Every structure is written in structure tokens, then in C-alpha cells.
Amino acid sequence: xxxxxxxxxxxxxxxxxxxxxxxxxxxxxxxxxxxxxxxxxxxxxxxxxxxxxxxxxxxxxxxxxxxxxxxxxxxxxxxxxxxxxxxxxxxxxxxxxxxxxxxxxxxxxxxxxxxxxxxxxxxxxxxxxxxxxxxxxxxxxxxxxxxxxxxxxxxxxxxxxxxxxxxxxxxxxxxxxxxxxxxxxxxxxxxxxxxxxxxxxxxxxxxxxxxxxxxxxxxxxxxxxxxxxxxxxxxxxxxxxxxxxxxxxxxxxxxxxxxxxxxxxxxxxxxxxxxxxxxxxxxxxxxxxxxxxxxxxxxxxxxxxxxxxxxxxxxxxxxxxxxxxxxxxxxxxxxxxxxxxxxxxxxxxxxxxxxxxxxxxxxxxxxxxxxxxxxxxxxxxxxxxxxxxxxxxxxxxxxxxxxxxxxxxxxxxxxxxxxxxxxxxxxxxxxxxxxxxxxxxxxxxxxxxxxxxx
Amino acid sequence: xxxxxxxxxxxxxxxxxxxxxxxxxxxxxxxxxxxxxxxxxxxxxxxxxxxxxxxxxxxxxxxxxxxxxxxxxxxxxxxxxxxxxxxxxxxxxxxxxxxxxxxxxxxxxxxxxxxxxxxxxxxxxxxxxxxxxxxxxxxxxxxxxxxxxxxxxxxxxxxxxxxxxxxxxxxxxxxxxxxxxxxxxxxxxxxxxxxxxxxxxxxxxxxxxxxxxxxxxxxxxxxxxxxxxxxxxxxxxxxxxxxxxxxxxxxxxxxxxxxxxxxxxxxxxxxxxxxxxxxxxxxxxxxxxxxxxxxxxxxxxxxxxxxxxxxxxxxxxxxxxxxxxxxxxxxxxxxxxxxxxxxxxxxxxxxxxxxxxxxxxxxxxxxxxxxxxxxxxxxxxxxxxxxxxxxxxxxxxxxxxxxxxxxxxxxxxxxxxxxxxxxxxxxxxxxxxxxxxxxxxxxxxxxxxxxxxxxxxxxxxxxxxxxxxxxxxxxxxxxxxxx
Numbered sequence: 001x002x003x004x005x006x007x008x009x010x011x012x013x014x015x016x017x018x019x020x021x022x023x024x025x026x027x028x029x030x031x032x033x034x035x036x037x038x039x040x041x042x043x044x045x046x047x048x049x050x051x052x053x054x055x056x057x058x059x060x061x062x063x064x065x066x067x068x069x070x071x072x073x074x075x076x077x078x079x080x081x082x083x084x085x086x087x088x089x090x091x092x093x094x095x096x097x098x099x100x101x102x103x104x105x106x107x108x109x110x111x112x113x114x115x116x117x118x119x120x121x122x123x124x125x126x127x128x129x130x131x132x133x134x135x136x137x138x139x140x141x142x143x144x145x146x147x148x149x150x151x152x153x154x155x156x157x158x159x160x161x162x163x164x165x166x167x168x169x170x171x172x173x174x175x176x177x178x179x180x181x182x183x184x185x186x187x188x189x190x191x192x193x194x195x196x197x198x199x200x201x202x203x204x205x206x207x208x209x210x211x212x213x214x215x216x217x218x219x220x221x222x223x224x225x226x227x228x229x230x231x232x233x234x235x236x237x238x239x240x241x242x243x244x245x246x247x248x249x250x251x252x253x254x255x256x257x258x259x260x261x262x263x264x265x266x267x268x269x270x271x272x273x274x275x276x277x278x279x280x281x282x283x284x285x286x287x288x289x290x291x292x293x294x295x296x297x298x299x300x301x302x303x304x305x306x307x308x309x310x311x312x313x314x315x316x317x318x319x320x321x322x323x324x325x326x327x328x329x330x331x332x333x334x335x336x337x338x339x340x341x342x343x344x345x346x347x348x349x350x351x352x353x354x355x356x357x358x359x360x361x362x363x364x365x366x367x368x369x370x371x372x373x374x375x376x377x378x379x380x381x382x383x384x385x386x387x388x389x390x391x392x393x394x395x396x397x398x399x400x401x402x403x404x405x406x407x408x409x410x411x412x413x414x415x416x417x418x419x420x421x422x423x424x425x426x427x428x429x430x431x432x433x434x435x436x437x438x439x440x441x442x443x444x445x446x447x448x449x450x451x452x453x454x
Numbered sequence: 455x456x457x458x459x460x461x462x463x464x465x466x467x468x469x470x471x472x473x474x475x476x477x478x479x480x481x482x483x484x485x486x487x488x489x490x491x492x493x494x495x496x497x498x499x500x501x502x503x504x505x506x507x508x509x510x511x512x513x514x515x516x517x518x519x520x521x522x523x524x525x526x527x528x529x530x531x532x533x534x535x536x537x538x539x540x541x542x543x544x545x546x547x548x549x550x551x552x553x554x555x556x557x558x559x560x561x562x563x564x565x566x567x568x569x570x571x572x573x574x575x576x577x578x579x580x581x582x583x584x585x586x587x588x589x590x591x592x593x594x595x596x597x598x599x600x601x602x603x604x605x606x607x608x609x610x611x612x613x614x615x616x617x618x619x620x621x622x623x624x625x626x627x628x629x630x631x632x633x634x635x636x637x638x639x640x641x642x643x644x645x646x647x648x649x650x651x652x653x654x655x656x657x658x659x660x661x662x663x664x665x666x667x668x669x670x671x672x673x674x675x676x677x678x679x680x681x682x683x684x685x686x687x688x689x690x691x692x693x694x695x696x697x698x699x700x701x702x703x704x705x706x707x708x709x710x711x712x713x714x715x716x717x718x719x720x721x722x723x724x725x726x727x728x729x730x731x732x733x734x735x736x737x738x739x740x741x742x743x744x745x746x747x748x749x750x751x752x753x754x755x756x757x758x759x760x761x762x763x764x765x766x767x768x769x770x771x772x773x774x775x776x777x778x779x780x781x782x783x784x785x786x787x788x789x790x791x792x793x794x795x796x797x798x799x800x801x802x803x804x805x806x807x808x809x810x811x812x813x814x815x816x817x818x819x820x821x822x823x824x825x826x827x828x829x830x831x832x833x834x835x836x837x838x839x840x841x842x843x844x845x846x847x848x849x850x851x852x853x854x855x856x857x858x859x860x861x862x863x864x865x866x867x868x869x870x871x872x873x874x875x876x877x878x879x880x881x882x883x884x885x886x887x888x889x890x891x892x893x894x895x896x897x898x899x900x901x902x903x904x905x906x907x908x909x910x911x912x913x914x915x916x917x918x919x920x921x922x923x924x925x926x927x928x929x930x931x932x933x934x935x936x937x
Contacts, residue, residue, distance in 0.1 A: 046630035
């Protein structure tokens, strides 16, 4: 499968490296020689120096054989023109574009049904706001993915030092937890991904990923000693585009929102756009300002300035002054492993959110959504089990899955089934599959294989 | 530097080299020769040692990323290791003399040089001669490119290795994935070789000799199974087939791919290819004119031998149909210069590569132009596109380094006790991966007479030339080894 990526910035770079690890043919196009050099030096893709909005360059990149075109430069106009050119040259190519300007928000569907026929418009800012909302909905979660329109959730939680479940073997979990036993899909321990068996023990410090039905989730979280109190008061630090969007969304949910922004001009604009939100002009790392605004009573602090170091420090400071939870925006991948050490649990990254959205559109077969797990070691995807697929009609234990693959949920009509070895997948069930990175191409084949014969 | 990673990859290369030794073993078994025993012994040692290196390296855990420095170390050490283990069958057989000679012959094979220490080739057992030919075939397209194409293990980091082994001025990828690119190159390469086998057999060569010669033509190697090389056959048909295939081998392989895909004008559109083919024609004309009357009595004969020798030396193959040392001085000097020019970038030919020579000429002209028009803004252009300044710098740096090393090695070789002409000729022939030189290593003689120390120096020169200097010379730079 050939994929053309226009734009070798951070998003383009990370998607390209993600896809090459799965042995896809990737061509990256960019006008900046240094960005192109960086890509060709470190990942196994073809690079073309030139503008992705030029038909000549797109022909060079092989647009006619390409299955997917991703336009992810930082300029909306370039992305739109690239999609338009691609649509003219090769109408069958699936097109995805990153478009950030809020003015386009209402036109996504028009773009899909008319030229340039953009299948999906990705706005990293919208994606990151969605991620923040998901994290807010699940108390104590470090990572949340949603499947089946939110009915099934993939939740990642960190086991604290005094967690009652630390040291428990997985097969003993049933006895410790009331109600349905959660399906533990994987454990991230000291940067290593483990697919646990019944004999593995949970340890303090583990990042545990489990799959749960929405109704069961709060119970399960309680068992893991994560008690949820609803979030009522939110403080946003940084009034950029993401901060504004988040404030607007929270206003709709009638939460009490305050937003701190440094620039006085921007504050005026914010006060204009926002209805109920309290707009404060000042520095998010100013202790006096935070105390003045009763930081100790705030349920959640979200730091969204453009400077990641400021975000980290502001989050730490707010927590020290008594804020209950914090969500921090970080864009440097290299910082992620440090976060646990310095005590920051919940992290969001616009690029990672955008990458996740893009990935689910790249998956073959009838994959509906996909979420990649921290560190990109594994992915969880939701797919429709086709009548012709090898998955259907046999007990799961009789199907030869590649190593590192787990069927974690079966959705049949309105029911959610957490499967055992004897469960049988029926045609048109939706299944949620957990797969390690190495197994992803094989899983894609299992999901899609028979289709290709027709 | 993560030594375990390097050991692991080198171990795999050696391991597979051992497995490939079963090919000459089959030949040895068919002809029921004694060469079977040294081959058995070599397979055991090579496979065992390769496996051992791999196991030692593997205990270091998984690595996903190979730095540029490690890539160069892997390629350089990999080539040395492959040369060493490839020499074992020669050494154990006793037919090639002391270990230095066996090692020389093996490195000469892998680097597609084609310089030999054998004075009597036809008496050597067929299994070993087959091994001698097939290592040229492996070395021609590159052992790393081969591994990338057929072994799944290199995966990530393949790009670093590829760049270290195929250091053309502007590396081009035919397909998004390096593995697919390597695969295409090998398919084109194998396809041409197969075609040549068929054509040689149509001309009456037996299957064994046709196979051996095809294995040494496409990589521009030049090992022959006959004492007098291609002259043995003395046939216009064979000379023509060899000339055509040598020229094919000297052309960038991505152009072959384009032509096979239907872009028939690809050869003509590529300026380097035009330069290369033009050079063949012009030099053939000049040399033929020079040797007509003085050496050969007919125009046909002069053109036939002139064209063969120009194609053979310019593409750095090194077959001989005539002893050019008997030719007039001008022709000999032209052939010596051809040794430096070499084939196209991206071909299997050695030397400095036509592309670099072209860029150098254009750069010189640009300097002259700037003297006349001091305010002019000019760029060096290839096919209408400006060549980036850093590419130009690296090309000029390469040419300078090439000449410096050539001079240095010639001085050292003369110091070891070789006469002037031979010192110049032998170093030019090995650093350019040609084969026969001039002086006492001319087309009618061989390298047996070079002192042992000199042979080691020339082994070094062959590796330098094959990996285009930087990858090998970097091993001698102390900074490279610093933590």
C-alpha cells in the first residue's frame, strides 16, 4: 500500500516513521531541504523535494498508484490545494488533510462530498480537545481510548505505591473485584510492554491498560483505588486556539471555567469570544495570581501554552498549591518518559492526537477506529468482522493469531461481550483487537484478506 | 559505538557467506574434484564463526536504530570479514599459495577488481574457480544490497548501511522502501547475467564457462577461467557480447530499470549516461586510430581490439583480448586515464565515476566563467537542475582524497620495492577496481610477483576503491573510535 505524505513537519515525520515500521511504502514531499534531509536520513521512505500542491511533484511521487494522500503541512491552503490536485489527477486516492483554521469547521462535509473530496479533515486542536475531554471523563486515567461510540473504553491507569491491587496475580483479580472482571490488555512496566497472562502480578508503578464497558468502568476504577469525583471547576492556563476551544466546550457543559492568558490583547479577544468564562490576564506560573483565584479549590488545571517547559512548571506549581488534577500539553516526544519521574501523570499532545486520528483512517479493511498506546508499541483497533474473514465462526482459541494479539471485546448489536477462549465471533460483529506493533500488518491482513480476492 | 550490534550484523553476513559456499561445493561434487574437502572445511568454519558472532551480538538486546557511524563500521568490517572468510576455500585447497595470496584473491573478487595472483588458471579445480567467479557476482551489486534484498533481518537501519555501501554523490531510491529498491537492482542485475549466459552459450561456450564469465562481466569484475582471459576464444562474436554487457554494467542501474519499464529514451535523457557512452565512442576512435597500422594491419582489427580494451578498462572490468603494453604510448596513457574515470554512478563499475568527473569539469568551467564575468551568478547544473553546494563540495573532496591516497599508496608500494611503472599501474588498477595494471602487473602478467607487504597494501586499495574511500578510510581516523 502506497501512501504519500505532504509535509515533513512533526506530524508528517511521525506518521511516516510509524507507517514504515509496518512496512508500508511511504513517499514524503516537502519544500524544505532540511526537513526532507531529516526524513531521508532517519527513516526508510522515499523523499521528494518540492511543493505538495504542485501536480508535477505529485505525479513524481506516484499519486496515481497511491492509496492515500495525507496533506499535513502547517499551511491550510497548501493542504487544500494538494488535495485538489490529487483529486484531479487520481480521483480514487483517499485524501486526508490537516486543516486548523476554525473557519473551516462547518465545511468538512461539503469538502467531503464535493471536490476536493477530502475524506477526513483533521484538526489537531479539535483532536486534542477531544482527548482532554475523554481524560476528564475517566478519573485517574492516564490514557483513554474510545470504541463503539464510547460504549467500550480502553483505559490506562498508573498503579500507585499503596495500591491495594499491587502484587496481585491477574487470575486472582476476579475475587478482589466485585462485578465483571476487567480485561487487562497490557501492562507498561519500565518502558516495556507486557502482554500479561493469568500468572503475572501487578506491580506498583505499572501503567495498566484495561478494556471495560462504559457502565462497568467506574466500578473497575474504584477497584483500582481511583475514585472519581466529578470535575466542576477548571482552570486553563494559556489562551491560544486549543485553550479557547476547550473553554468553549466546557462552557457548554456548564462547568466553571477560568482561563489565564499572558497577552493583554489576546485577553480582550478571549473576553469577546467566550461567554461565561472568567478571563484573567497574567502569568500562569505566578503563585500570587493562582492563590488569589483559589487554586486549592480547582478540580483540574489544564496547561496549554505554546511553551512546554512553562506548561510543565505551571502544572507542578498548581498541584503543589492544592489543585486536584492537572493535564499538561507537551509536544516533545523525548519528554514523555520523564513525566512520571517529575510527577506529571496526564499528558496530551496535539500531534499524537492527530496521528491517532490519521492512523485509524489508514488501516485496511473495515477498521473503524484505532488508538495507539503510549510509546507506540501497540495499537488497539476496532473493526467489523467480515463474513469472509478468518475470524468468524470459530471459537477464538482455535484461531491462530499472530503473537502479541488479543481480542479484547466483541460488540454484538447492543451487547458488549468480554470474550473468553470459547467465544465465537459472528459476521458483522464489531471486535476490538489489541495488537503489538509487529503484529499489526498481519492483523490487517486477517481482517481484510479475503476482500482482496474479489 | 555499540559493538554488539556491529558484531551481530557482521555475524549474519558471514553466516550467509558460509551457506553460499555450498554453490561451488555443488560444482565440485558434479566434477568429482578434491576441491570438495577445502570447501566443506570452509563452510563449517564460516557458518560456525558467523553463528557465534551473531549469538555474541544478539545477547546485547534488540537495536532498532543504527547510527551513521555504526553503519559505516558495519559495512567496512563486514567487507573485511567477508573477504577473510571468502579466502578460506582458496587457502585450504593449497592451490593459491600462502594465506596472503588467498586473501588477495578473495578481496580482489569481492571488490570486483579482478587482479589475480594465479599464473596458471586453467589447472585450478573447477569448484574453486566457480567460487572465485561467484564472489565477484556477490560483490558487484554489494553484499549489503544483497542482504537487504533477500534477508529480512536488516530492516531498520538499512538506510545507513545502504548509504555506506553505495555512496554515490546523490543516492537515488527507486522505490519508497530500501528493501524494494535493493530487490529491483538485484533483479535487473540477475536478469542481465542470465541473458549473457544464454548469448555466450549460443556462441558455443560451454555452460560452466558461460556461467563463470557472466558472473564476472555484470559486476565489472574481470576474473576469467582461461589463462589468456577472453583472448582465449579469439572470436568476434564473443568480443561483441562482452563489449555490450560490459557497457551495460557501466551504466547506472536505475536507468536500466527505467528502460525496462518502457521509458526507452532514459539512456539518452541522462546526461551522465550520454557522457559515458560518448567517452567510450571517442576514446575507441582515438585508440583505434593510434593502433591502426602500428599494431594491427586492418581497421576492423584495430577497432575490435581498441573497443574491447576501452570498454574493459573504462568500466573497470579488466578482461583482456590484447596485451596493451605492446601498444603505442598514447593508447597506454589513455587506458591509464580510463582507470581513474570508471563507470557511471549507480553502476557496478569502479573508479572515480563519470558523474564526479563531469561535475568537476563543469565546476572548473564555472570558475573560468567567473574570471571573465566577475559578477555573474552561475550554478553547476546537471540535467537542468542546480547541484547543491554541499554535494559539489563532497565531490571535489572525494576527488582530492582519491588522488592523495593514490599518490600515497604508489609511494608506499615503490618503497616496498616495486619499480616505478608497476607502482603507478598496480595502485591505479586496484584502487579503481580494474584488474590488470601496467608494468609487471599488465594484462599478460599477474600480481604474484608483488612482495607480501605490497599485496596487503593493494588489498587495502581495493577495499578503498570499492567502498568509495570514506567508509574505509574513516576506520583510520581516531575521532571515529572515540566514545
